[in-house]
Amino acid sequence: MTLLGLENHRILIVGGSGGVGKTSVSAAIGIASAIEGYRTLVLTIDPARRLANALGLDGIGAEAADVTPRLVESGLAPKGTLHAMMLDVENTLNRVVERYAPDPQTKQRILDNRLYQNISTRLTGSQEYASMQRLSEIAAEGTYDRIILDTPPSTHALDFLTAPQRLMEFFDSKLIQIFVSVGGRAGRGLFRVTDVFFRALERLTGGNVISEIADFFRLTEDVLEPFRTQSDRADALLRDPQTTFIVVTGPNQHQLDDALRFRRKLDELRIAVSAFVVNRWLRPVLGTGPLPTASEDDLLVRLLDWTAKLERVAREQTDAIDRLQQSAGVPVHRVPVFDADIHSIEGLTGIIEALERPGGGA
Amino acid sequence: MPSSQADLSTLFDHRLLIFTGKGGVGKSLMSAGAALRSARSGKRTLWVEMSEAPKGSYLFSGYTPKYDPAEIEPNLSAMNLLLKPAIEEYLEIVFKVPLLTRRIARNSLFQVLTAALPGLEALVTLGKIWYEFERLYRGAPYWDRIVVDAPATGHALSLLRFPQAALDIVGSGPIAERSRDIDRMLRDPARTAIVIVTLLEDLPVEESRELIASIRQDTPYPLAGLIENAVLPDIGQDDPRFAAWLAGQPDESIDAVLGDRADAVRGRLRWLEAWRSQQLALEPRLADIDIPRFRVPWLPAGSEPELLELLLREVLR
Numbered sequence: 037m038t039l040l041g042l043e044n045h046r047i048l049i050v051g052g053s054g055g056v057g058k059t060s061v062s063a064a065i066g067i068a069s070a071i072e073g074y075r076t077l078v079l080t081i082d083p084a085r086r087l088a089n090a091l092g093l094d095g096i097g098a099e100a101a102d103v104t105p106r107l108v109e110s111g112l113a114p115k116g117t118l119h120a121m122m123l124d125v126e127n128t129l130n131r132v133v134e135r136y137a138p139d140p141q142t143k144q145r146i147l148d149n150r151l152y153q154n155i156s157t158r159l160t161g162s163q164e165y166a167s168m169q170r171l172s173e174i175a176a177e178g179t180y181d182r183i184i185l186d187t188p189p190s191t192h193a194l195d196f197l198t199a200p201q202r203l204m205e206f207f208d209s210k211l212i213q214i215f216v217s218v219g220g221r222a223g224r225g226l227f228r229v230t231d232v233f234f235r236a237l238e239r240l241t242g243g244n245v246i247s248e249i250a251d252f253f254r255l256t257e258d259v260l261e262p263f264r265t266q267s268d269r270a271d272a273l274l275r276d277p278q279t280t281f282i283v284v285t286g287p288n289q290h291q292l293d294d295a296l297r298f299r300r301k302l303d304e305l306r307i308a309v310s311a312f313v314v315n316r317w318l319r320p321v322l323g324t325g326p327l328p329t330a331s332e333d334d335l336l337v338r339l340l341d342w343t344a345k346l347e348r349v350a351r352e353q354t355d356a357i358d359r360l361q362q363s364a365g366v367p368v369h370r371v372p373v374f375d376a377d378i379h380s381i382e383g384l385t386g387i388i389e390a391l392e393r394p395g396g397g398a
Numbered sequence: 399m400p401s402s403q404a405d406l407s408t409l410f411d412h413r414l415l416i417f418t419g420k421g422g423v424g425k426s427l428m429s430a431g432a433a434l435r436s437a438r439s440g441k442r443t444l445w446v447e448m449s450e451a452p453k454g455s456y457l458f459s460g461y462t463p464k465y466d467p468a469e470i471e472p473n474l475s476a477m478n479l480l481l482k483p484a485i486e487e488y489l490e491i492v493f494k495v496p497l498l499t500r501r502i503a504r505n506s507l508f509q510v511l512t513a514a515l516p517g518l519e520a521l522v523t524l525g526k527i528w529y530e531f532e533r534l535y536r537g538a539p540y541w542d543r544i545v546v547d548a549p550a551t552g553h554a555l556s557l558l559r560f561p562q563a564a565l566d567i568v569g570s571g572p573i574a575e576r577s578r579d580i581d582r583m584l585r586d587p588a589r590t591a592i593v594i595v596t597l598l599e600d601l602p603v604e605e606s607r608e609l610i611a612s613i614r615q616d617t618p619y620p621l622a623g624l625i626e627n628a629v630l631p632d633i634g635q636d637d638p639r640f641a642a643w644l645a646g647q648p649d650e651s652i653d654a655v656l657g658d659r660a661d662a663v664r665g666r667l668r669w670l671e672a673w674r675s676q677q678l679a680l681e682p683r684l685a686d687i688d689i690p691r692f693r694v695p696w697l698p699a700g701s702e703p704e705l706l707e708l709l710l711r712e713v714l715r
Contacts, residue, residue: 055422289701290456321662328655335637336652342633343663345698346670352700373669 045280045310047175047273051187052284053294057315061284061371062186063091064387066118069182070107073115077179079171080186081123091120091381110381116181123167132169132266146255168270175273280310287317287353292360299364312368313391314357318350319372367394406692406714409623410435412591414531414583415545418554419595420605424627426453426547427702428595428694431709433545437474438710441542444530445476448523448549452478456702479546484522520560521573524580531583551609558584558592558617584619591622596684598626598677603684610687621689628696630674633667644668 050062066078100119137143285295330336361368371390410432417429433445452463465483467475533540561581568574596606634640643649699705
């Protein structure tokens with residue numbers, strides 16, 4: 037049986053809100069793809085340390101590491117291969133600068149510019165932008181049959197799609213031309229209020245903010261065009277028929293609502309979604325009918341009380357997932373909670389099993 | 399280990415509460431619980447979110463998060479304190495030209511620049527909190543209590559570092575003055591409590607440790623407490639019968655009552671116990687933290703509003 041029915045897709049983007057287990061699901065899909073015979077790459081950003089340990093990712097950087105031997109050690113028989121790569125976001129943006137800066141001095145001045153440093157590390161969008169960049173580069177190389185992108189652990193799923201856009205708008209803004217062409221002094225006189233405001237900022241930051249901003253834009257002008265081209269290529273990749281999204285979510289109502297909203301947004305953007313994965317589902321175990329009660333044996337009272345509470349949460353989650361399944365329009369995979377935090381390849385096989393059978397109802 | 403109720407109220411009775419921690423650990427829930435508890439005890443309370451993806455509408459049905467404080471229920475108002483509208487307001491106050499300032503503040507280049515400029519976000523957002531904190535109505539504080547659902551670790555740290563950094567650079571003028579106001583507000587342990595929320599899981603514990611160390615090292619602000627959220631229940635560790643039964647030995651009393659569902663229940667509780675011992679195993683990594691620690695139990699609820707009510711009823715009484 038084919039995992040998630042995805043045999044035709046070359047790029048799988050695993051998205052969803054933070055803390056739902058995207059990295060575990062990405063790793064599981066990667067392992068399953070390697071077992072099926074694909075030359076597979078999992079691209080991830082800063083995964084949980086124990087998971088990184090499990091996959092042998094510890095200490096590796098921005099180069100792909102071959103994880104296939106680890107699979108074999110764990111008793112699996114992959115027909116394909118599995119590589120894993122940790123994205124270093126800052127490096128990726130820096131690489132764009134390094135590659136396209138016209139000369140070493142300009143390169144260094146961009147890298148030293150405080151505004152650039154802030155943008156490359158702090159501004160929302162740079163992580164997302166960088167991971168799409170890397171994805172399109174790797175896809176163009178053609179080394180892998182299947183690439184799985186674990187999206188950054190941002191708090192909101194939609195950031196992944198909108199943040200790169202915002203970053204590009206920033207670089208595309210007409211006002212940049214003003215800064216670039218007229219430089220610091222004239223740019224300042226343009227708006228009286230901006231002038232006053234920036235003066236306040238200058239005092240706050242202790243440096244000459246305006247000239248730094250002008251400097252930044254002048255310096256990045258040469259880098260801008262390739263930046264834009266790459267961004268367009270990444271955008272095309274998102275809409276490629278061989279690319280598909282897998283939406284990972286938690287089992288609670290508000291998380292499922294979030295996932296559905298995310299899916300609608302993807303639809304609007306004409307980006308294909310092929311499956312939902314509901315992670316950490318508490319599976320009802322008691323069947324129908326009331327649970328017995330006890331009043332004397334203290335241990336038994338506590339035991340029944342907590343069993344009943346857990347079962348109620350399990351049923352609420354299951355009902356909510358059932359409702360999602362009715363409106364989803366794509367397969368919904370349920371990954372039950374496991375006995376412990378996943379920190380081994382063996383631990384991931386439970387997820388793989390769940391991914392192999394859609395529905396998976398109680 | 400302090401037990402929750404009495405102790406948490408020593409934490410939650412401060413006039414300004416600031417919650418931070420790793421994303422996804424329950425900051426919003428905990429801060430909303432503190433705010434709701436305050437409001438229901440008759441205190442005029444403001445709950446402040448600071449998020450591009452606010453949780454307010456999940457926690458309070460019928461509420462749509464926005465910048466201007468809106469009343470959610472008697473004594474409880476909520477706002478989402480984002481940089482963009484806060485800058486607009488700030489510019490309007492400073493320059494008194496609403497239309498022009500709005501046009502500039504809404505310019506996308508201006509927005510991205512201001513977001514990237516070091517210190518500005520902290521000045522404007524913390525300044526707004528300070529403003530609401532000091533706001534008076536007929537000579538008395540307008541808000542009895544302000545509860546802030548602050549951004550996650552790294553972002554929160556950059557906010558808290560701001561006042562000192564600003565004061566190091568500028569000695570006088572409006573920005574220095576405002577930084578001093580903010581600094582005074584955050585420094586006062588009688589009125590302000592900075593609270594860190596964590597889960598007993600690998601990454602949140604590690605991140606909390608780092609956050610505590612960084613706040614200590616980089617800021618003069620006291621930490622009021624660390625809340626361990628979603629601590630799983632101990633059903634029967636004190637009873638050797640439980641361990642034996644979980645391990646698969648028959649227990650006449652339990653098996654008789656559960657009948658043919660004994661195995662299913664055993665499986666479920668084994669899972670619970672496995673998670674609980676994993677939580678326990680992480681406790682030692684918090685042992686050397688010398689700020690008060692509080693535990694909030696895992697609460698069985700399927701929806702956020704229900705979870706909030708349960709938190710109030712069972713934990714924050």
